[in-house]
Amino acid sequence: MxxxxxxxxxxxxxxxxxxxxxxxxxxxxxxxxxxxxxxxxxxxxxxxxxxxxxxxxxxxxxxxxxxxxxxxxxxxxxxxxxxxxxxxxxxxxxxxxxxxxxxxxxxxxxxxxxxxxxxxxxxxxxxxxxxxxxxxxxxxxxxxxxxxxxxxxxxxxxxxxxxxxxxxxxxxxxxxxxxxxxxxxxxxxxxxxxxxxxxxxxxxxxxxxxxxxxxxxxxxxxxxxxxxxxxxxxxxxxxxxxxxxxxxxxxxxxxxxxxxxxxxxxxxxxxxxxxxxxxxxxxxxxLGVTPDAKLAGRSLFAPVTDAFEGARLKPAQTEQIPASVLGWTQELPGGWSVDNAAMPAGGVPEWRGWTLTSDAFWSLTQGGQNRETFVRGRGVIAVADSDEWADTADATGKKFDSTLWTPADTGTGSRLKVDLTHYYRQEGGQLGQLLLQVDGGTPAEVRKWTADTTGGRESVTVQLPSGAKTARIGLRLSGVNNWYWAVDEVSVTRQP
The missing domain is CATH 3.40.720.10 (Alkaline Phosphatase, subunit A)
Known part of the structure; x- marks a missing residue:
């Protein structure tokens, strides 16, 4: 009735x-x-x-x-x-x-x-x-x-x-x-x-x-x-x-x-x-019931601590995405940086190197390529997308090569614990690398990815050399018109 x-x-x-x-x-x-x-x-x-x-x-x-x-x-x-x-x-x-x-x-x-x-x-x-x-x-x-x-x-x-x-x-x-x-x-x-x-x-x-x-x-x-x-x-x-x-x-x-x-x-x-x-x-x-580790969520009222969330996103420059969908910037929060020294000229500007973006904007670039499945990313995420960058004639056959660097850690301890939520999709000769740079020296690979991840939370512990004063972590994606790497909520902490 x-x-x-x-x-x-x-x-x-x-x-x-x-x-x-x-x-x-x-x-x-x-x-x-x-x-x-x-x-x-x-x-x-x-x-x-x-x-x-x-x-x-x-x-x-x-x-x-x-x-x-x-x-x-x-x-x-x-x-x-x-x-x-x-x-x-x-x-x-x-x-x-x-x-x-x-x-x-x-x-x-x-x-x-x-x-x-x-x-x-x-x-x-x-x-x-x-x-x-x-x-x-x-x-x-x-x-x-x-x-x-x-x-x-x-x-x-x-x-x-x-x-x-x-x-x-x-x-x-x-x-x-x-x-x-x-x-x-x-x-x-x-x-x-x-x-x-x-x-x-x-x-x-x-x-x-x-x-x-x-x-x-x-x-x-x-x-x-x-x-x-x-x-x-x-x-x-x-x-x-x-x-x-x-x-x-x-x-x-x-x-x-x-x-x-x-x-x-x-x-x-x-x-x-x-x-x-x-x-x-x-x-x-x-209700005071402790959620177990299987749950993927968090409280709606939990404080936001992710550094990427302060980014000011802007409308598309060349992508055919409605101006109402704010979604990208290459201006990073304090202490973060991108090394694009090895990036060739040309390509889609929104994706030239690591970019801060939103789910809506990134997934609208092209459907049917699984971008919608990075559901464990929240709000503003960082993306290196060699596939989208290569969608111009002047980028054909050129190698995407960009590294996202975390702020330098100056704490005490002999190890760095790196936590990140990420989604890595592998194709061809693409390479995803976790790099360590100590006291401004030459970066060294400490972890690499050559197979798909499912978009979960991952932790990597890195041993530091004796006497290390400053250390920072780089996320490098390289490849010729391959897939992509999306990361979120990256944290680096010094441990004993």
């Missing part, structure tokens, strides 16, 4: 205000953490601004509005199976094994959903989930939750089931302990498929979802025990939609995702380093 939507501006502001009301230090000491995750299938976040969606728009202004991009093939399709597996388990498709909606070859048994992790850590907590895309309940969310409501929207239709889920979730959020809850709504995706994200029907469905979100926030605000609780509410989606309808491919609209957070102590912020795996990690952290 269709339930009425309550949408006056004053009531919406009041609901958001109640949810975000500061708790006094005395009360805060006794606060019980609670988490609600609202999953809206196929919601293209850029369309919220065009819809009559005062609740979501208000939360974007007052909460943490984190937007990011998904992977694409060959890692996984931008479809619901991989998307909800990623959101709920906090792991990427190369971990949980879901690449499309058949779930063939999945490893979900090794990567439980965050609600099941809460239940396992403390069975006294109330875990609750309701969904009407049946595979979420049958495949992704475990069977030991206190309450799991699985409806079949594909068989029965999503309109009535979405309304039922919201009605039951309202009662649950008002009356139950509601320690860890997940609410899924599926009709937005159906409208996207049938009418397209550019349609008025798609905007009308966002308006309906906006009313549903308000009702859930009102239910939280109306709890009798609200003042003794610390709430975190996150709203998210599994993928976007094309203007004409559909998803599964590698366009920015299809890869578009977001995590919109509100609650006690949640700041008004627009972080640029969030990834979709962070929703599960943030939920567990808020």
């Amino acid at each position: 269709r339930l009425p939507l309550r949408s006056s501006a004053g009531a919406i502001a009041a609901a958001i205000g109640l949810l975000l009301t500061a708790i006094s230090p005395v009360a805060a000491a006794a606060q019980t953490p609670k988490v609600l995750v609202i999953g809206i299938d196929g919601l293209l976040v850029s369309k919220i601004a065009e819809a009559k969606a005062p609740t979501l728009q208000g939360l974007q202004r007052t909460g943490t509005d984190a937007r990011s991009l998904l992977y694409a093939g060959p890692m996984a399709a931008t479809s619901s199976g991989p998307g909800w597996s990623t959101i709920l388990t906090g792991t990427w498709p190369d971990q949980h094994g879901v690449k499309e909606n058949s779930f063939t070859g999945n490893r979900l048994a090794e990567h439980p959903d965050w609600l099941s992790r809460v239940e396992a850590a403390d069975p006294s907590r109330d875990t609750w989930a309701a969904m009407d895309w049946k595979p979420i309940g049958d495949r992704i969310i475990g069977g030991k939750l206190d309450t799991k409501i699985v409806l079949d929207g594909d068989r029965d239709g999503y309109v009535a089931h979405d309304a039922t889920i919201v009605e039951r979730a309202e009662a649950h959020l008002r009356e139950d302990k509601a320690d860890a809850s997940f609410v899924y709504l599926g009709q937005q995706d159906i409208v996207g498929h049938n009418k397209g994200a550019a349609s008025p029907e798609y905007l009308a469905e966002i308006a309906k979802v906006d009313g549903y979100v308000k009702r859930l926030l009102d239910a939280v605000a109306a709890r009798a025990t609200r003042s003794a609780e610390k709430w975190l509410v996150m709203i998210t989606t599994d993928h976007g939609h094309t203007p004409g309808g559909g998803h599964g491919g590698a366009s920015l609209d299809e890869r578009s995702t977001f995590v919109l957070a509100t609650g006690d102590g949640v700041p008004a912020a627009k972080p640029t380093t969030t990834r979709l795996v962070d929703a599960a990690h943030t939920a567990l952290t808020h």
